[in-house]
Amino acid sequence: MKIKEIIGYLESIAPPALQESYDNSGLLVGNKGKKAKGAIICLDSTEEVIDEAIEKGCNLVIAHHPIIFKGLKRLTGNNYIERTVLKAIKNDIAIYAIHTNLDNVLENGVNSKIAALLNLEKTSVLAPKQNLKKLEITVPVDNSDGVRKALYEAGAGWSGREEEVSYASLGVRYNNGDGVPGLKIEFHFPSNATGSILGCLTELQSEIDLSYNIHAIENQQTGVGSGLVGELEEAMEEMDFLKMLKKNMDAGVVKYTALQDKKIKRVALCGGSGGFLLPAAKAAGADIFITADYKYHEYFDADGDLIIADIGHYESEQFTKQLLFDILSDKFPNFALHLTEVNTNPVNYL
Template sequence: MKLEKIINEIEKILPTKTAEEFDNVGLLLGKTDVECNKALVCHDVTDEIIDEALNNKCQLVISYHPLIFKSLKKINYEDRIGRIITKMIENKLSLYSIHTSFDNLKNGLNFDLGKILNLQNQKKLIPKKNSLMKLTSYVPNGYLDIVLNSLYKAGAGEIGNYSNCSFSAKGEGRYLGSKESNPKFGNKEELTKTSEIFINLIFPSHRKKEIIESLINSHPYESVAYEITKIENKNPDLGLGSIGVLPISMTEKKFLEYLKNKLPVSVLRHSRFTKNKIKIVSVLAGSGAFAIDTAINNKADAFITGDLKYHDFFKSDNKILLVDAGHFETEFFIKNKLQELLKEKIPNFAFIRSKINNNPVKYF
């Protein structure tokens, strides 16, 4: 199978257009026209991961974190990143990275972290802005369900926990076909009046191409009238972080003990106790200090993330319990989830889960 085909299938599940602007996702190394029969799924790319991929005769490494994140000015074999890139090129290994294209999914990384903590009624902590569009079109009587069902299948009409959402109203359409036209109703060079139905649906902007193709392919007219507009509504299905509710409220001390039982961590760094019960919990796996204010504004009792700095803990200001559970420790399940997702959606390809735990942080 060509690598290009594998990438196309991956990006149907994890569109690169949904990733954050600061990120570097997609094919980072390799050519799309090479044969690819096996991929190693890992958390981070290290020397050990490359050896593991080669020992398993993989042609592709799929990593969660991108190996190349900031701009590279040189590729030096003495440098870790340069050494790994060189070794991959020498062994014709391709590299594809996922990162926030998975985080931002409706049921992505942070939703899974929330499930581990038994959070209920989860929603996005930071819904993505400027990621929704609205389609308007006009469908003749008798074709409404055909067109709508095609658009739903392409990803239109989903709002939160609801699918197949649309608005329609009856009206009259008019057109005058030229000599070269082939009208579905009426005759060439004659003004035609026909009963039509006005339709409105929203869709995620990264599905624009599929939505237009679906509309044109399912619509009976040879020239389909439609408009697409950007809308400013926040997208409840895309974005970073998650916020939900614990089954029962608990004291802060009990909550920290609860976290230690749920996550692979023996030590938790946290802010001063607020003396409030913990019920509403927000999470952002990995590095999430930038979302502290958002968690507070959403009335969360606790915020779980990693990589908090000294001064970040002051931001709790007796309003929220901040918990640094570790970058890797809040993402520990990512290899399993990615492999499960890829195997489910692309069953005719071999995805191997790495056996290496490459958390660079050690505790004494």
């Protein structure tokens, strides 16, 4: 099995087109055409993780956070990023990151894993993405399968819960008065896939007689977006819930705002840095909003409407490793997968 088969399966669950514009998910180091010998799954790819991959005979590291987030201008080994990348290259180890695209899917996503740990029910995306576009393309019938496949690979056809979704209707294409059977195919796609789709269309037009239109639409992607909201089966006392949160999330500390003197039933959450979702949590009627990386003055924004609970960035996403391990183990049961034994959390607690 080649590395690209593993990547392809992960991207069928969390398409790269769903990542945020600032992100750098995808294959960062290595050749996806190489045979996969084994994989280490981690939250952060570090020098120690690369050493672990070498020791265990793995040539693929699958991380949640991209080790290369901003452009590298040099590789001199002067910092941990450059040293990690250099060590991976020297030892022919590929590094793949699956970050905000995994954050932004409801099913098998980062936030759904947290929701499961907290026993939440009736879950939905807290802030669904609205930046959908629609592609309408008309092609000769004989070319339709190839065109559809190419556009799927470019990021078209994501419905929010399923990939590779399209709709087709048969008609007649007229060119200079001559009519030939044609197929009109429609796809939805996230706006940040526009560039790759336009590139694909340009390439297709050099080979096939086709026409297309792209429209912005107002539909929400119900299964795609930031954060999650759900409910407990039975409401809990505030302090009981906070203790359960700390235990189940294996958090060293939970920082929280003033208690509201009411039971907790509706819970909003976002793994990682989710403070930007506080207005959405309030609008959703949440009793508590769980996330990480809150700054001192931002805690005042709770303003008596709910409890803000900061459990730490690493703590909120640490179970993503197990999520990815389970996803890949189910698909590739005979492949050598390893959860990293390296603690990559840079924060310690007394």
